[in-house]
Amino acid sequence: MRTLDNGLRVVVSSTPGLGVVAVNIWYDVGSRHEQPHRQGFAHLFEHLMFQGSRHVESGQHFALLQGAGASLNATTSFDRTNYFESMPAGVLDLALWLEADRMAYLDDVLTDKNFANQVDVVAQERSQRMDNVPYGTVFEQTLPLVFEPSHPYGHLPIGNMEHLGAASLKEVSEFHDRYYMPDNAVLAIVGDVSESDAFAKAEQFFGSIASRGAPPRDLPAPLGPLTSAERLDLVQDVPSPGVWFAARLPADAPTARDLASFDLVRIIVGDGETSRLHRRLVRRDEVALSAGLGVNALVAGNSLGIASVRALPGQDLDGVVDTFTEVITQFCELGPSADELELAKAQAERELLDELSTAAGRADTLAGLTTLFSEPGLVNERLHMLQSVTVEEIHEVAQQWLPAFTNAQTRVTPSAQEPP
């Protein structure tokens, strides 16, 4: 990794062959940075980044890159926004030039029309992903049970369409000024390009962009597991009952052993067909179509845990929750068997290998580790850390964080009396 004079951190991993190069830029801004009355703004801004910049006409970003054989996209999450493209090696200069132009000069060409158009598009994105899908809004409504609405993680990146409708172009410029600068970004270049060429190109295209002084990383204090019982009951047009749980977890950090251990808890208890939740609720008791537990690793004080059970029609949710609780409690009492731990480690290793199997995956991992922890080299250490976790550590971290999963529940009951 090198840092340019303007603060842009550049990570390069040269893997010659296949002729493919991946670029990934992480900006250290996500939904957790949004103002309370502008939920969804970081994601809307991400959309606007494709609308053209000083030397790029509206629509040309996609057209130029796809036309040259690249595939590209961007995503906004709680902690960050990333912009990425994979391409034939000869397209690298074009990609870097485009990324630099919008990093430096986005707001030159934005019009009210573009802006209004993308607000509309985001509204349809939300509809398509959430409002027009059974259970699509449950997670959003469960989040405030574990994080105050004012907490950085109290709302989803997709945000609130009314807030976005009330926003202005001026706010877009302000957001760009505040968060989109070289010293608040990490550029990863991975693949069929030499290290020296990659660093030279980074300097060539980004070197002249002025730094502006990145906003300080302002992280709230970590919260312990939720101790109160928070409950939301929903009646919706869904085919069968379900229950969603949310929980606070330890924050992600360079050597977050407790989160790494909890990730193994995730696999053993709630991920896949060999998991405890699946075996008990889906196979043995046959009360559910699916049951699982997931972890969203985050940096602002806490990470987020989510679990859910999609029950079979007619199932009583009290019983389902009791069984879920029993699985959690048993695991906390006795911890994992050595065999379970071995299986979980094999799965975790496999997940890491999958992430790293493409240039794009490697670029995203490196950009992420650098943005959040300034240590791209962690990619090599994480597997070792996982492999060294002991049964005792897993037991301990489970006892600390797992029981609280049942404290925040959203129960969804079908509005139709009879199943269809």
Add this chain to the structure above:
Amino acid sequence: MTETTTPPTVLRGRRWLFPLAVECRLDNGLRVLVYHTPGQYVVAASLVLDVPLEVEPRDREGVAELASRCLTRGAGDLDAEDFADALARCGADLGVGASSDIFGIHLSVPVTRLEPALALMVDAATAPRLDPGEFAHEKRLRLQEIQQAAAYPQHVANEELNQALFPESRAGRPQGGTTATVEQVGVDDVVDYWHTNGPAAGATLVMSGDFGSLDPIMLAEKTGFGRWKRDAGGPSTPAITRPEASSSPSLLLVNWPDAPQATLRIGGRGVSRADDRWPALFVANHAVGGSFSSRLNTVLREEQGVTYGVSSSLDSARGVGVLSVATAVRGDAGSASAAEIVSLLTAARDDISDGEVQTAVQATTDSAALGFERAEAVVARVEMLLSHGLPLDHVDENLERIQGVTAEAANAAYTEVVDPAALSVVVVGDAAQLREPLGAWGHAELHELTPTQR
């Protein structure tokens, strides 16, 4: 450094070629294809069997899907849970599925555990327990899935389009069967299906990855693929004739009260991948609806803002192809958007420009390598070739033909194959909003359906 005001030039690289197969046959005649893909430490292996869905008894459609679920529910010496644990111990995924033309068993596993994972895969194929209790559980789950899927407008839209395009053939009915047909399936049907088709079907084992010093062919032999008793008669793919997609225009509104969006599926005749017109039609489709900057997406998303995205694709099975457009739009725009899509497809006839074609050609040929970085992707593509009966050099040959597509050829193919006036249109949305404008559209007589009546 001075600021560059125009985009840098793109350097086009040397031509990318699909990896070459190392090919051999095991002692039992099983064909093995190995593709070495350096750097891919999660290796992929697929056993591809020539078993089209049409072999299923009409009243028991879904038996193939159930068989695919049951193959991994215990095999060899291991019951269902031990088998799942054994796979997990390898960090392996073993997926099984039946599609239009083939039945596939798909393995992906870190190369360090290839041998034990292959052994499990062999057991699933050659000695699945097909335990009645496990079957019963899978059948119950499957029936639930079918019911639950009906709650998703996207699923309903897909199924209704299939039915409209293929009213009389297998392609028009759900791949995994319906409630009525799955209810009829017993464990004996699954056993029959597997014992009839497993050993008899034309079969190919496709493997891809960075095998290091391992010899995948030797491992395939050693773990037992070569001991699987294959029928002496050799591969027998039943001769199937598949009707073309319907060319009668239709318009169906599935009422979804208060839906915030209208989910649209619009389709009609396309061509199969083996068709001579495929490359030209592919290029034309790319320009019209197959990319972010296509005509459809530019109008509906970037200009009108009614959708998060719209795309058209060429779907293909052996001997038959469909062009279909999929999108979800703001609810009240359902009718206008359906009309807009048909109108744009109509306007594209003989109208695709040189520039559009050049962009589509370059976008396709130059992005080819990206799609095949992973071992899994290489295997999936070979599976597609096998399912279509296409030669192994087809990927390169197709790209070469795409490279040579001119605007004239693209327009000729598009105009010949795509008939916008003959399209089937399915709209899943709020009839209170959409009934009237759809009724007035004129594309076809409006039929309306309320889901509970199905």
